[in-house]
Amino acid sequence: MGIIKFMKENAKVFKKLTVLVVEDEADVLNDMIQMLLIFFKEVLQASNGEEALRVYETKKPDIILSDIQMPRSDGFWLADKIRAIDKNAPILLISSYSEKPLLIVAINMSVDGYILKPFDLEEVLQAITKSLRRSGVLEKNIICFKNGISYNDATKELSDNGLIIDLGPKEYALLSLFLRNQNRTLTQQEIFIELWPFDEVSDSALKGILHRLRKKIGDESIENVKTSGWRLLLDA
Numbered sequence: 001m002g003i004i005k006f007m008k009e010n011a012k013v014f015k016k017l018t019v020l021v022v023e024d025e026a027d028v029l030n031d032m033i034q035m036l037l038i039f040f041k042e043v044l045q046a047s048n049g050e051e052a053l054r055v056y057e058t059k060k061p062d063i064i065l066s067d068i069q070m071p072r073s074d075g076f077w078l079a080d081k082i083r084a085i086d087k088n089a090p091i092l093l094i095s096s097y098s099e100k101p102l103l104i105v106a107i108n109m110s111v112d113g114y115i116l117k118p119f120d121l122e123e124v125l126q127a128i129t130k131s132l133r134r135s136g137v138l139e140k141n142i143i144c145f146k147n148g149i150s151y152n153d154a155t156k157e158l159s160d161n162g163l164i165i166d167l168g169p170k171e172y173a174l175l176s177l178f179l180r181n182q183n184r185t186l187t188q189q190e191i192f193i194e195l196w197p198f199d200e201v202s203d204s205a206l207k208g209i210l211h212r213l214r215k216k217i218g219d220e221s222i223e224n225v226k227t228s229g230w231r232l233l234l235d236a
Contacts, residue, residue, distance in 0.1 A: 020065070063137070
């Protein structure tokens with residue numbers, strides 16, 4: 001993947017996510033935390049499976065990275081408990097080269113993969129990205145319009161095949177209003193209150209914003225509802 005490509009494609013989304021690292025070796029745990037804090041919003045920690053399960057149930061992290069061999073409750077125990085709660089939770093196991101035979105067990109437990117010690121940053125990012133994509137975490141914030149344009153609700157960016165489309169402040173405010181009110185018609189008065197709460201503006205100002213937004217997300221993505229207002233149409 002490459003660090004530069006990763007930063008370009010995923011960094012903004014990762015900064016919205018929380019990761020739980022489970023490791024009984026303090027030095028290894030600290031190294032993982034410092035590395036992941038560069039990319040994630042928050043890095044939670046635990047030193048055994050039982051402690052990690054309590055953190056998971058309380059904080060609901062977006063992805064779990066757990067060592068296999070730990071005292072009291074190991075990574076297999078933790079993965080099994082989490083899978084009983086959420087079959088789709090992204091789980092990666094941490095292993096040393098000497099523990100490779102244990103990875104066969106991990107595969108049979110339907111975890112997303114493993115990370116080998118000593119850590120290689122690119123391999124860690126690749127494994128995490130693959131796991132998050134498999135679980136749908138990276139895609140769940142992507143909204144697709146009928147003309148192929150997409151909007152990433154996590155990064156607040158509109159794009160066409162990876163090319164960012166600039167939105168003006170009022171265009172962004174109107175799009176956000178539509179997205180918060182999917183499947184219902186917005187009246188002219190509702191839009192006026194949202195876009196110009198303290199100003200008196202003409203109908204032509206609203207029509208101008210609607211026209212510019214339509215040009216960027218597609219005419220067919222905003223439907224005129226006769227005598228009522230406008231409704232956002234997304235790709236099925």
